[in-house]
Amino acid sequence: MITVPHPEHGVENLCAAGTELYARALREGYVLGVDAEEVPCLLDFGLLHPAVTHPERLEPVAPAVALHRMLRIAEERIADERRREARLAETFEPLMRIDGGRTGADDSPSISVLSGLDLISRVIGQAVAAGSELLAVQPNTSDRHAQQPPPVHAEAFDRDQALLDRGGRIRTLYQHTLRHAPSIVARYERLNGDVEARSLDEVTERLIIVDRTVAFIPANKDRTLALEIRHPALVAFFVTAFDRLWRLATPMYPEAVQQPTRNGITPRQRAIAALLVEGHTDAVIADRLGMNIRTARVHIAKLAATLGSESRAQLGYLIGRSGILDRGA
Numbered sequence: 001m002i003t004v005p006h007p008e009h010g011v012e013n014l015c016a017a018g019t020e021l022y023a024r025a026l027r028e029g030y031v032l033g034v035d036a037e038e039v040p041c042l043l044d045f046g047l048l049h050p051a052v053t054h055p056e057r058l059e060p061v062a063p064a065v066a067l068h069r070m071l072r073i074a075e076e077r078i079a080d081e082r083r084r085e086a087r088l089a090e091t092f093e094p095l096m097r098i099d100g101g102r103t104g105a106d107d108s109p110s111i112s113v114l115s116g117l118d119l120i121s122r123v124i125g126q127a128v129a130a131g132s133e134l135l136a137v138q139p140n141t142s143d144r145h146a147q148q149p150p151p152v153h154a155e156a157f158d159r160d161q162a163l164l165d166r167g168g169r170i171r172t173l174y175q176h177t178l179r180h181a182p183s184i185v186a187r188y189e190r191l192n193g194d195v196e197a198r199s200l201d202e203v204t205e206r207l208i209i210v211d212r213t214v215a216f217i218p219a220n221k222d223r224t225l226a227l228e229i230r231h232p233a234l235v236a237f238f239v240t241a242f243d244r245l246w247r248l249a250t251p252m253y254p255e256a257v258q259q260p261t262r263n264g265i266t267p268r269q270r271a272i273a274a275l276l277v278e279g280h281t282d283a284v285i286a287d288r289l290g291m292n293i294r295t296a297r298v299h300i301a302k303l304a305a306t307l308g309s310e311s312r313a314q315l316g317y318l319i320g321r322s323g324i325l326d327r328g329a
Contacts (some may be wrong), residue, residue: 006038011045011070018042026061033058045070076280089115093123110231113219114301120216120226127210128159132168135242137207140175164193173245174199176268177291179252188253198249201271201289204241212239265324270301272296273319276303 003201009015014022018039025048026029033056042048047066048058060268096112114120128134160170170191176199178184188197206223208216217239219225229235265273275285300315306324311317319325 004099006040009041009175011041015039015041018047022047022060025058026063028060030057030121034058041187043045049288086116086119088111089119092161093119095278110229110234112228112230113214114226114228115328117223117224120223124208124210124216125155126215128163131163132162132166133211134163134168134170134209135209135212136170136172136238137203137205137242137245138172138174138178139203139206159188160195161191161193164191166192168196170196171242171246172197173203173242173249174252174269175203175289176201176250177289182329189201196248196254197253199252200245203245203266207238207242209235209238209242212236265303265306265322269299269306270324273303274325276300277316277319277325 007015018041021039022042031048033050036048036058043058045066046069047061048060049060051057066098070252079185093114106131114123158219164170169252170193174184174193174197179199184197188195204315206218213230213232213235215229215235217229217238219227229238271289272285275288275293280294280298281290282300285300286293289296304315307318309318
């Protein structure tokens with residue numbers, strides 16, 4: 001009789017025979033060693049182990065214990081891969097910056113992927129250190145409940161001040177929710193030079209443009225990846241978008257201008273009203289405007305009270321009828 005060799009597989013694809021025998025061991029407390037000879041995967045994966053008092057028996061490892069061990073192994077493997085990615089990025093980053101005069105044009109990518117917060121910060125710092133103009137969009141991506149932006153690191157402050165000391169200029173766009181944030185206010189009270197800041201209800205994702213020749217944007221949600229863009233057409237597109245948002249924004253520094261309240265409706269409530277008539281939920285409105293959901297609901301309640309609305313559906317109708325979203329209203 002020819003014995004068919006046991007097929008190779010991973011623990012996540014446990015074979016039918018192995019699953020059946022492991023389940024039997026869990027129900028009965030053990031199986032005999034001879035029963036597991038045709039399914040060696042159970043021993044290989046550590047799902048069965050010899051009993052101390054009866055070596056001929058194999059006792060099952062609790063599924064929760066086995067799962068935890070397997071997940072920990074998977075996490076370690078993923079962490080190793082991430083460390084490998086970071087080492088690769090660190091190894092090739094300085095090489096990519098070597099003058100490419102001896103390489104073909106296609107070998108010098110106009111878009112590069114930067115992996116890891118340290119590398120991203122270092123490459124941006126190098127660009128700013130050699131530049132004379134910095135354009136930036138800084139959305140409020142901090143904890144919506146705390147509504148406090150991340151602190152401005154001393155290294156970034158020194159870098160920006162050095163640019164200003166060289167006669168450079170800095171223009172930054174924030175969301176309105178950051179206008180009075182202590183760390184933002186302190187930053188502009190300390191910076192000395194040609195620096196301005198403005199704010200909008202909504203801004204784009206984070207954007208940094210240096211000398212209108214290189215731009216940096218996030219490449220994933222947690223910003224551990226970034227794109228360094230040097231393609232002239234793409235950078236020009238980002239600059240145009242920034243310039244248009246800048247003209248629409250409210251001066252924040254050096255001159256903070258308070259927009260007037262019209263017909264009892266504040267500028268913030270008008271921004272919320274515009275999103276309400278588009279059918280967005282409270283959570284989406286809060287995220288778009290960089291505030292926590294409780295604050296958004298307070299503004300919605302005040303807006304409803306001002307317009308005399310008794311329901312969500314009626315509020316949308318009254319917003320449209322009031323004309324508060326019309327230009328010049």
